[in-house]
Structures are given as structure tokens and as C-alpha cells.
Amino acid sequence: MELSVFLKNCWYVAAEPQEIGRHLTQRWIVGEPVVLYRTEDGQPKALEDRCPHRRASLSKGTLVGDEVQCGYHGMRFDTQGRCVHIHGQDKIPAAMCARAYPVVQKWRWIWIWMGDPALADEALIPDLSYNDTPGWTVVGGTLHVEANYQLVVDNLLDLTHETFVHSRTIGNAAVADTPMESEVIGQEVHVRRIMQGTPAPPLFKRVRGLQTIDRWQLIRFQPPSSISIDARGYPAGSDDISQGLRWFSINAITPIDERSCRYYWTITRCFDLDDQALSQLIHDQILATFMEDVEVLQAQQKLIETDQRGRPEISVRADLGSVSARRVVQRLIEQEAQPAAGAGHA
Ligand code: FES
Ligand SMILES: [Fe+2]
Structure with a gap:
């Protein structure tokens, strides 16, 4: 019996729609930490819940507009996971990125694609x-x-x-x-x-x-x-x-x-x-x-x-x-x- 490997290139339900709002919610999915939230216009979004700086939990931070602010040193990340603000410096290293996961609300549930984002296709829900x-x-x-x-x-x-x-x-x-x-x-x-x-x-x-x-x-x-x-x-x-x-x-x-x-x-x-x-x-x-x-x-x-x-x-x-x-x-x-x-x- 294979109990140790998960399919990644597929859609999983991440949450019920009413669970996700203008706050940060943590979910572990196929062994990975994810932070879920909604943008100001109501779109569900998901990032890896692991700050690329020192691995703090982003879900312990704050939602500032549509950006997630890490609760440890205050770096901010946009909906694509790109770092857009570092306190005390202007230059942002290109690698300072949290992983972003495709998310779709359909059939009364919020779905997430944990594999290669390039392969995420809503038709596969x-x-x-x-x-x-x-x-x-x-x-x-x-x-x-x-x-x-x-x-x-x-x-x-x-x-x-x-x-x-x-x-x-x-x-x-x-x-x-x-x-x-x-x-x-x-x-x-x-x-x-x-x-x-x-x-x-x-x-x-x-x-x-x-x-x-x-x-x-x-x-x-x-x-x-x-x-x-x-x-x-x-x-x-x-x-x-x-x-x-x-x-x-x-x-x-x-x-x-x-x-x-x-x-x-x-x-x-x-x-x-x-x-x-x-x-x-x-x-x-x-x-x-x-x-x-x-x-x-x-x-x-x-x-x-x-x-x-x-x-x-x-x-x-x-x-x-x-x-x-x-x-x-x-x-x-x-x-x-x-x-x-x-x-x-x-
Ligand atoms: S660990 Fe997130 S900003 Fe430092
Ligand atoms: Fe049963």
C-alpha cells in the first residue's frame, strides 16, 4: 500500500469559501504549508506559508491591502509571492520570492493546485x-x-x-x-x-x-x-x-x-x-x-x-x-x- 507519495499536478480542495477572507489562514496541504487570503476585490489567493527570508510563518503576519506582510521582519509580498518591500533597503533581491499557488473557487469549494503552476488548468477540477x-x-x-x-x-x-x-x-x-x-x-x-x-x-x-x-x-x-x-x-x-x-x-x-x-x-x-x-x-x-x-x-x-x-x-x-x-x-x-x-x- 502506497501511503507516502501525493499527486501534485491536480486540484485539491483548500477550504470552504466562507473560511477564507480578509485575513491570513494557514493550511497544510500534501505536507506543505500554505497561507490563504482574499484580495480586496474578493479573489482567493495562496502563497507558501514560509517566508523566503528566515522561514517565519507568513500566516502569522498581516494582510496590508493585497500584500502579505511577514510578522517577523515586516517584508511584504504581492499575490505572486514577489517581495515588494524590505524595511531599510531599496534593493530587493530577485530570489526573495514566496511560492504562489493557483487557486480557483468552484463547485462551492476553493481549490488549489500544488504542482507545476504552468500545468494548472481549471478544466481539470x-x-x-x-x-x-x-x-x-x-x-x-x-x-x-x-x-x-x-x-x-x-x-x-x-x-x-x-x-x-x-x-x-x-x-x-x-x-x-x-x-x-x-x-x-x-x-x-x-x-x-x-x-x-x-x-x-x-x-x-x-x-x-x-x-x-x-x-x-x-x-x-x-x-x-x-x-x-x-x-x-x-x-x-x-x-x-x-x-x-x-x-x-x-x-x-x-x-x-x-x-x-x-x-x-x-x-x-x-x-x-x-x-x-x-x-x-x-x-x-x-x-x-x-x-x-x-x-x-x-x-x-x-x-x-x-x-x-x-x-x-x-x-x-x-x-x-x-x-x-x-x-x-x-x-x-x-x-x-x-x-x-x-x-x-x-
Ligand atoms: S522571516 Fe519574514 S521578513 Fe524575516
Ligand atoms: Fe461511512
Whole structure:
């Protein structure tokens, strides 16, 4: 299992839009310190959070107009990371530059490109359009997880665990009992599980009053770590989703380092759009559900780290999606390491 190398030529979610404003915010992303802020006209920007002078943390400094002033000796850097002011001297060494990272706000999240800026292309941002589609309403949040990001990706690509971890909300026996199918399409991995005439799980009963349903889970993985799940519950034998439940569970996992990550999630639904109490219920129930995952994942991380025997993991049929996703990312990391690396996953 490769847990030590991150794909760099790709977009990761850096923050939720409301987290970044006219102040300096530090984030560690793929093992690198980043300072995020907005310019006076509201554009999100990101620099390496390491002053090129003596390596102080720029995020501990001050935002002066659109310039970041280091909190140690007061040098100022523009949005491109170029030093534009040194107290007590006029000449600015050309090398006095902090690295600037491309940043884009899209699909209700702020994305950052941690690799070669020349390769940053907005068209490569994973398609999470249901986060921002008229006729759909969104709840969501961010979790800090003390586990390698791949463990979260694995979790979302094999929903067998719903039966055992989430029996209070979205899990019941039908999930684990129904085989899934997995397919690699280009650089994406798609996993399908269709359950016919099955009891609705507890949360589907609460949200839509469903009893016996045909339940669909259509999972789409886009590298490096975005997973959207098209979740549907039709009244059994019907193809009328207007009487059922349909939402997307949209997830983007950003490595902090090899043993922790930030887990950005939303649920976006296309029914009862203005029902605030329902939005709160879904938010709270899904958050509780994901906290059950976090408990499993953090324990798993600790046991992986402390396993001295180096035994290989043993995979089963239900792991096919997550194993395929790891292969895709591994291949992209290998491509990126080649001398003439192009845009990793154009
Ligand atoms: S360390 Fe930033 S100005 Fe000296
Ligand atoms: Fe889960």
C-alpha cells in the first residue's frame, strides 16, 4: 500500500469559501504549508506559508491591502509571492520570492493546485457540479481526520461498511448482502450497487417516509480524491423518483500529510428544497454518520502505523473500487515523476 507519495499536478480542495477572507489562514496541504487570503476585490489567493527570508510563518503576519506582510521582519509580498518591500533597503533581491499557488473557487469549494503552476488548468477540477446546480440544495461541512486520505477514499468506495458502521442512519443488511460492480472509465472509477425490494434504512424512513425501496448507489471517483455518490431510493417497483429520495453525497479529501486529512463533504438534494428543518436533520444525521467513519478510520490509521509485521493487506471483491482508485492515482504519481511530466490527468 502506497501511503507516502501525493499527486501534485491536480486540484485539491483548500477550504470552504466562507473560511477564507480578509485575513491570513494557514493550511497544510500534501505536507506543505500554505497561507490563504482574499484580495480586496474578493479573489482567493495562496502563497507558501514560509517566508523566503528566515522561514517565519507568513500566516502569522498581516494582510496590508493585497500584500502579505511577514510578522517577523515586516517584508511584504504581492499575490505572486514577489517581495515588494524590505524595511531599510531599496534593493530587493530577485530570489526573495514566496511560492504562489493557483487557486480557483468552484463547485462551492476553493481549490488549489500544488504542482507545476504552468500545468494548472481549471478544466481539470473534478466535476462536482451538483454542489452548485439550480434545483438542488446543499448542506455540508468539513472534518479533520487523523488518518491517511486514502483510507477515507477507500471508505467511500466500498459502502459495505454502512451495514456495520451506520445501522442507525443509512445502513442495513441489504447493503452488505448485495454485490457491487466496479468499472474503470478512463481515469475515473465507477462503482454500482442496486438493491431491489429492500427495507429502507432508518434515515430514508425519516426523511421521506419510505418503507420498501429499490435502492441505488452510483459512486464516481475522480482522481486524486473526489467521490460523489448518486444515492436513490425509489418506492419498490416504481421508477418515480419524485415519490422517493435522491441526493448526491459529494466528498473531496485533501491530504494534510501522510497521517491526516481534511474531509470536505456535502449532501445535495432535489426535493423539499425550502424545508430548513429537513436540511438541519439531514446535516445532523449525516455528520453523525461520518463521525462514525472517523472513529473507525482513526483507529485503523493507528493500527496500520503500529503493525510491525509488514503483512500485505488482503483484498476481497468489495475492495475492487478502492483498489482500482489507488491504481489510478499511483499511475498518475508515476507519470508525474517522469522528467517530461505533462498535465497529469488531462
Ligand atoms: S522571516 Fe519574514 S521578513 Fe524575516
Ligand atoms: Fe461511512
